[in-house]
Amino acid sequence: MVFAHDTELALVAAVALVNSAQQPDTLETTGQLEAFYDEQGYTGRLTGDQTELDELRELRPGLRRLLTSSRDDAVATVNTMLREAGALPQLVRHGDMDWHLHAVEGDRPFATRIVVETAMAMIDVIRADEMSRLGVCADDDCGGLVLDLSRNRSRRFCSTACGNRAAVAAYRARQGS
Template sequence: MVFAHDTEMSLQSAVVLANSAEPPDTLESVADLDRFLADFEYSGRHDRTRAELDAVRALRPVLRELLTAERDHAVELVNAMLSEARALPQLVRHEPYDWHVHAVLPDAPLVTRITVETAMAMIDVIRTDEMSRLGVCADEDCDGVVLDLSRNRSRRFCSTTCGNRNAVAAYRARQSDG
């Protein structure tokens, strides 16, 4: 494990959320948001309204900018996010996890909680100088964000789809050369 569990989950959810704007858009309904929250075990308030969905959708380019930023710019973005949300880090424990960090109250708007949890996770990435764990998909037709949590730092594609497409293209290129 490169980071603590809550940091990894926050980073993974931010990448999925940022990539949900890539065609095809995978965050178009409140039901899509419900699935996203269940997949990443978000606790706290969830209004299940179109306004909440629209606020989360509007966060996607902000997260993409943060996740693909150079280290010094990422620091500026993280500090602005935490300041705007008036984040106050504290240790909390709830099922199914032991003590971990939350920096906003559970009744804060969902978009605020996602923003702050992502910013808090990025603090660990920045402090450990692990920005190289984040990047853009190596598929020339994709702009998806990649989070590489592998030991050997070998992840190059944002999804299995992009990886498979490139593997098939490379295979076909080898076959046509032979």
């Protein structure tokens, strides 16, 4: 494990949220919002309405900028995010998770919780000087984000589909020459 479990969960969720904007957009309906909430293991309040969906969709460009920024730029963004949300880190334990950090209450808006959890996770990434764990998919036609939690830092594609497309294209190029 590269980071603490809750840090990894928050990073995976943030990347999934940003990548939901790739075509086809996978966060267009309230049903997809509820599925995202469940798939990412969130707890706390979820209204599941159109307003909440719109708030999450609006987060995607800012989170993308954060996750692909330089280390120093990320610091400024993280500090702003935490200050604006009035974050107050506290240790909590719930469900199957042992003690971990939450910096806002579970009844705060879902979008606020995502912003704060992402900012808290980025604190670990910045302090460990591991910004290189975040990048853009190596498939030139994609643009999705990649979170590389592998030991040998070998992940280059945002999904298996992108990796397979690149492998097939490379194979076909070799066969054609």
